[in-house]
Amino acid sequence: MIALPAAPARSVRQLRMLARDILKAAGLENAEQEADWLLAHATRFSRGQLLAAGNEPLTARQAEQARTYIDRRAAREPLQYILGTQEFGGLEIAVTPDVLIPRPETTLLVEEAAQAIGAQRRSLVADVGTGSGCIAIAVAKTCPQAMLWATDISWPALVVARRNALQHGVGKQVKFVQADLLGPFAASDEGIFDAIVSNPPYIPEGEMEGLQPEVSRYEPRLALAAGADGMTYYRRLLSAAAVLLKPDGCLIVELGIGQFNPVSALADRTRLSVLHCRKDQAGIERALVLRRLD
Ligand code: GLN
Numbered sequence: 001m002i003a004l005p006a007a008p009a010r011s012v013r014q015l016r017m018l019a020r021d022i023l024k025a026a027g028l029e030n031a032e033q034e035a036d037w038l039l040a041h042a043t044r045f046s047r048g049q050l051l052a053a054g055n056e057p058l059t060a061r062q063a064e065q066a067r068t069y070i071d072r073r074a075a076r077e078p079l080q081y082i083l084g085t086q087e088f089g090g091l092e093i094a095v096t097p098d099v100l101i102p103r104p105e106t107t108l109l110v111e112e113a114a115q116a117i118g119a120q121r122r123s124l125v126a127d128v129g130t131g132s133g134c135i136a137i138a139v140a141k142t143c144p145q146a147m148l149w150a151t152d153i154s155w156p157a158l159v160v161a162r163r164n165a166l167q168h169g170v171g172k173q174v175k176f177v178q179a180d181l182l183g184p185f186a187a188s189d190e191g192i193f194d195a196i197v198s199n200p201p202y203i204p205e206g207e208m209e210g211l212q213p214e215v216s217r218y219e220p221r222l223a224l225a226a227g228a229d230g231m232t233y234y235r236r237l238l239s240a241a242a243v244l245l246k247p248d249g250c251l252i253v254e255l256g257i258g259q260f261n262p263v264s265a266l267a268d269r270t271r272l273s274v275l276h277c278r279k280d281q282a283g284i285e286r287a288l289v290l291r292r293l294d
Contacts, residue, residue, distance in 0.1 A: 012053035026074040042066035098156035105280035108287035116250040123194035133161030200233035
């Protein structure tokens with residue numbers, strides 16, 4: 001029997017052009033670069049190999065895989081969910097649609113947490129709503145003497161976070177627990193943490209639909225939406241932190257746009273006082289540091 005010839009595979013060059021056109025038509029600004037990242041991921045070529053490959057044919061499997069990735073991206077699925085990773089403060093963090101994709105401005109929280117626990121030995125830190133685990137893992141790497149509890153209400157998120165912690169060799173330093181914020185610690189004695197850090201959900205419900213399609217359609221709503229005024233989690237976090245922080249311990253929270261004033265006003269009604277706030281590269285007040293007073 002004569003075998004039928006395999007369907008002609010596209011060349012690398014053709015597929016690059018096709019990918020660019022599809023991604024441009026989908027309205028992506030960075031279409032050329034994204035096309036190359038997706039093709040490199042599909043073919044397991046480095047970018048250099050991809051450029052050098054030119055007219056070489058791809059296997060049917062590579063072409064099919066590439067086409068799947070391109071179509072997913074054209075439907076505005078975040079690149080990071082397709083590639084499976086995001087860099088965060090120099091660490092490669094695995095991501096799935098169960099976790100928020102780490103943002104560069106969130107590294108400000110890591111810097112502030114490291115600063116707050118600084119020279120202290122054996123400090124105890126909580127990362128509330130750990131998601132991918134990025135903050136807890138980065139703090140653990142920066143402060144090898146710190147021990148961390150990382151909580152999340154989402155079990156699938158904790159699976160990703162634990163995998164990331166093991167990958168970065170901090171599986172013993174960071175303990176993960178499924179919890180609604182600081183739930184399991186609420187009944188504990190006062191003053192157990194040297195620092196509490198959190199990038200909580202802070203988007204007002206009414207603004208969810210107006211977010212980029214990558215965010216509103218694909219990132220976990222649970223990680224983003226925070227009631228009508230976006231303040232739900234700050235209220236609960238501040239009142240829990242006022243009890244669970246040691247005196248002089250710090251709560252470090254990420255803020256959404258315009259949230260410095262309302263969150264500071266909340267702090268005024270607790271035993272926490274505003275130490276300072278770091279702006280991100282866009283000039284937005286982003287990392288708020290509060291200290292327990294007594
Ligand atoms: N802590 C994670 C991050 O900063 C997840 C935050 C969240 O899900 N709101 O990326």
